[in-house]
Amino acid sequence: MLTMDQIYSIKKMRNEEGYSLNKIVTETGYDWRTVRKYADHDVLPKEKNSRKRGMMYTKGFEGQTYGEIVDHLLFEDSKEKKKDRRLNKGIHRILKEQYEFKGSYRLVCQYIKDTHNEVKEYKQYERLEHPPGEGQLDFGNYRVSYKGKIKNIKLLVLTFPYSNRAFAVALPRENKECFLSGLKFLFKLAEGVPKALRIDNLAAAVVQSRGRGKEAIFTDDFNQFAAHYRFEPIARNPFSGHEKGSVENKVGYIRYNFFDDIPEFLSYTPFNDWLNQKLEEDSARIHYQENFLISELWEEERTQLLALPETAYPVFKYKEVKTNKYGEIRLDDQSIHIPRIGRNRKVILQVFWDRFRCVDRIGEVIYEGPSSLYRRISGNRLDRSFQNLSSKAKINYPF
Known part of the structure; x- marks a missing residue:
């Protein structure tokens, strides 16, 4: 089986260089059927089917x-x-x-x-020059007002330096699930995918930073995501902030222009709608270097974007956890009560950016609820007494 770097190389030769399958076979030495499989078909993570038989x-x-x-x-x-x-x-x-x-x-x-064998008893306890179509990406920290209290949120900001057009999405954290889900949302807002995406050394995307004669190494998940959406990921050189000056300036611009008065936060969906409406209105001004409106330059640049794939990339991860004596699991440094599971039980979690599923030993979903990070800021916290009566949480999914 090929690594994600090898798969990405095959897709790049096929889609960007226009190589035929036979030429890719000659260049790489891989089997023709292997090349055809990865060159012309999507490579997506599959959900596990752990249903047992017997x-x-x-x-x-x-x-x-x-x-x-x-x-x-x-x-x-x-x-x-x-x-x-x-x-x-x-x-x-x-x-x-x-x-x-x-x-x-x-x-x-x-x-x-x-x-x-792990269930002991039933008792539970309660508790540069920038070509058109190239993007830059970075996170920024912002403060919002939620129910009269100041809360911190993350904004994932995508800029297109050629036109200076920007899009942003609010997220609870910078982990892999939030990062890739945020990218999907940004691509949908832009109605296309940048040909190249320049990023900082984000832990959710980069295993080894570029520097001292070494090239950056991206995570397999990020390489797989990039191969599916067909963009080229570029890691910034160390001590070269100018390489992503556009997005760093935009992160500050958003803070000083839209967050000077701390905005009210109700939930992610209306907040993201409000923020991107502000950015769209802001594009009606003159570009800082060109004598054209940002919106006019964006109309020109958007024709250079790659088309969105027909199938959206599913973003999740599996992890095995064990309930404590209170019938709780630990997720994102928070305790979450799982009804009717018992204490000291191993369960499989399927974790998304905003929610998780608890799966039993035969693959059935026995509980679904919002992640602790999502609940902490959006207020989607379930009352414990209600949790003991209901095995599922009702959630509104932003994406």
């Missing part, structure tokens, strides 16, 4: 799987004193006599060992 996961009595029946028996037993709980033999006998189970005693023991 007799314990076969539906039997009243549409329940035998595993679910065992889960229920163990759940009921967890409320009893240890000496009053059923042994594995007793559970196997109940399955055979009451549910027509044909499997072996050993199969039942293995299922219990694999899925319930």
Whole structure:
């Protein structure tokens, strides 16, 4: 399997240099079918399908799987004193006599060992010269007023130095999920993708900074994202702030012109609408060097942008976590209560920029809610008593 750097190189030769498949094979030495696969097809991350198969996961009595029946028996037993709980033999006998189970005693023991060995009890606790079509990107820190209190948010700012047009999106943090989701939103606002994107040494995109004779190394996720949207990522040279002076100036311009009076923040969607309306109105002024309106130069420059792909890039990550004695998980340095999971249980999280899903051992979504960072600023925090009654949080998705 090829690395993301190799895949990006193949796509660049195909889409930018116009190489035929045979010429790419000659240049790289890769198999023709491999080259065709990566040159002409999207390379997207796939969501895992971890649904298990076997007799314990076969539906039997009243549409329940035998595993679910065992889960229920163990759940009921967890409320009893240890000496009053059923042994594995007793559970196997109940399955055979009451549910027509044909499997072996050993199969039942293995299922219990694999899925319930960490559940101890039920009790839970509450708690330069710039060609048209080239972009520059950077984060900035800004203050907003939320329910009478001053809060800090991040703005991901995209500028096009040729026209001085800018777009921005408010985000809770600078991690990979926020960064790539923010880029998707900015490309959608611009109705196109820059041919090249110059960035600072952002931790969400860069593994090794450029300098001392070494080239920058981008993360696999960022390389895959860039290959899908077909732009060329360029890392800024050290001690060369002028290489992205356009976006650094724009970060300050936004602060001094739109945040001089601290704006009111209700949630991300209306705030981003307000901010980009301000930037669109601002484009009706004369360019600082050219005798044209920014909006006029932008109309010229936007024709040089790459088309948005038909399929949007899905941004998420999987991570395994363990509930504590309060039935909580730790996510983004915050504790989040997960209803009806039990304490000291391992669960799989699928984490997006603004929400997460909690997936059980057979791949079913058992809880979905807003991330702690998203709730902290947007106020989408669920009451604990309501959480204990409902297994899902209702969320409005900005993107």
